[in-house]
Amino acid sequence: MTSALVGVRRHLLSIADLKRDELIELLALADSFAEVVDRPIPKVPTLRGRTVATLFFEASTRTRLSFETAAKRLSADTMSFSVSGSSMAKGESLRDTVETLDAMGIDVMVVRHHSAGAPHQVARWVRAAVVNAGDGQHEHPTQALLDCFTLREVLAERAGGRPPEDLCGLKVAIVGDVRHSRVARSDVLALSALGAEVHLVAPATLMPCSLEGWPIVGAGAELDALVGEMDAIYLLRLQLERMSAGLLPSLREYATRFGLSTERAMRMKEGAVVLHPGPMNRGVEIDAAVASSERARVTRQVRNGVAVRMAVLFHLLEPAGGAPAPLEGLADRAER
Amino acid sequence: MSAGGSVVIRGGEVVDATGVHRADVLVGAGIVQVVEESLGVPPGALVLDAGGCLVAPALVDLHTHLREPGAEQAETIESGSRAAALGGYSAVVAMPNTTPAIDCASVVRDVRALAHGALVDVAVAAAITVGRAGERLVPFAELAELGVRLFTDDGAGVQDAGLLRRALEYAGDLGVVLAEHCEDASLAKGGLMHEGAWSSRLGVPGQPALAEEVMLSRDLALVRLTGTPMHFLHLSTAGSIRLLAEARAEGLPVTAEVTPHHLSLTDAELSSFDAVFKVNPPLRSEGDVAALRRACADGLIDAIATDHAPHPREAKEAPLEDAPPGMLGLETALSVAWGALVESGLISAARLFSLFTVQPARIAGLGAHGGPIAAGRPAQLCVFDPAERVLVEPERSASRSANTPFGGRWLTGKVRHTLVHGEPVVIDGKAQR
Known part of the structure; x- marks a missing residue:
């Protein structure tokens, strides 16, 4: 084989x-x-x-x-x-x-x-x-592989059959500290190579300085505009030291703009899922209730x-x- | 071979300010005796073949880290001077970031004593601040009295603008030049490579071009205020070149150097994660490299300087985060710059040699170096074969270190012979002592 x-x-x-x-x-x-x-x-x-x-x-x-x-x-x-x-x-x-x-x-x-x-x-x-x-x-290549594997499962569930070989047509938003994230770098490459549309969402201070050559569809600081269109929302862990480095004013402001709140999660598409590489900061990038909801595939990952x-x-x-x-x-x- | 013996350099093309012309050169008693198209050989004279070669003034490096005292495992004045001789140099300026730093008369004297017997002349630059700590000024007058001409905290910039202003004011009437490594620490902090497309892709913390340009811009304002001349070390960005062009147009008393590696390598090299490519200022983008090359052609750049920075193998065979910045330069500088500027058709051989010889000699105040090749002048000569192809083998470097970024690459052009004060210290590419 x-x-x-x-x-x-x-x-x-x-x-x-x-x-x-x-x-x-x-x-x-x-x-x-x-x-x-x-x-x-x-x-x-x-x-x-x-x-x-x-x-x-x-x-x-x-x-x-x-x-x-x-x-x-x-x-x-x-x-x-x-x-x-x-x-x-x-x-x-x-x-x-x-x-x-x-x-x-x-x-x-x-x-x-x-x-x-x-x-x-x-x-x-x-x-x-x-x-x-x-x-x-x-x-973090094996993280990207397991993320792609998990998203294939989601597509298989939807279609009610065996997993498709790739992720064509899937819309994924990666939200959070993309600049400092090895998970984001590997996931962007793997997801796009497999045909997914990748969007990045982050404040400018947490976005890479240059996105030249990145195989993405879009990048911005507006999560609300994308929430209803994505098949998957991939939340990155926020390292708490970003605050002391002056990259963010406060956890509260970050959670308000970029956290996946229960209210935001309710506006997600039917069947859309939430991924997180762990460990989660519940209440910061993800509401505790969302992390425990059916949308979350964290343990599956x-x-x-x-x-x-x-x-x-x-x-x-x-x-x-x-x-x-x-x-x-x-x-x-x-x-x- | 004593410095006093006669040497005839035969069959080459002599390089001067206007171009090249066919001539033999007779050297005796440490000085150039005759330059003529066809010379006989006096009895007992050593004949050095220069067929197919350019016979130029030996090179002058404004920016050499010899590591002695304090880091002799990386380089000594002896090993560094041998590398310099092999690279075609007759004089180098030793940077003061040693341990202890060259910041007082006694260390200047020590380094000069250590340099006695080196293969090339070693001029000493001194720090601007005591211990390069950026807090108190060195005794500029006492050091100037000893003949120190360049002052720099190289390795870092002077972060405190008020302190640099006072240094420029105080040193203003001493006939010295303050040289700056432009790098604003608050903007460069943590950056291991140039900030741009490559750093973003590789997830390596970046150091923005702005870190250099902000400090250069500040320093130019201080030169405007004080009138004291400044020299800018290893400029590396297109933005710095624009600032330099404006300063020149305004008539500010400033000079600037670029390195061979910034003329030839880009940040894409870091995709190998090999720390041999980690250097400060970092290797920049293709656009920056192009701007530096154009600036050499436009006459904005005064000198090509190596920033020769030896580090032992174990220090460079480390994760990018832990490895120190810096690369070797002395043995490859001329070939690398030849490829980047002459082979590419941007400038003539004569222009290239002026960037390596007369111009840096003038900045460093080294009147016995840098040419011209004329009867009565001290015989500092570099015989360069522009056609020979050379494979760079790091392990064979004369330096105690092997951190050349050109290892395994072929370069065009090789220094065949070097004469320092009339002594052939390099013959046929081999150091004579």
């Missing part, structure tokens, strides 16, 4: 590197793993004997656990590294740290770092495959994250040019 994958990539560093066909293939692969996740015993032996290490140079709960869960469900061994209490706290450089881990024979390094491009640098230094799990304000990350790990470790690793119960489904 995997033979159609468009070339085996060595790393997953940014959505910008991926072509539409590759995104579609990865999402299709994730469909198969979603089925595994739904089983009573959600585990396959596919990556037995392989080692996946999560290297988080920045705090995270959900992304790290999601990758570790994905690796374990593929029967890979997992290791985790975090900077506090590590050799880096003693002044070891990033390069020395990752080369040391590489020498232990790790197959995949899942890297999160506070500096944009750090996973790209790591990829130049190690033999292992590198997955970008969020680099500064640059990209988290659930899909595991299947998508299984697909990514599988894709990177698939023996190049060889037969696909045995995936019990997967091949028959794919051939149906």
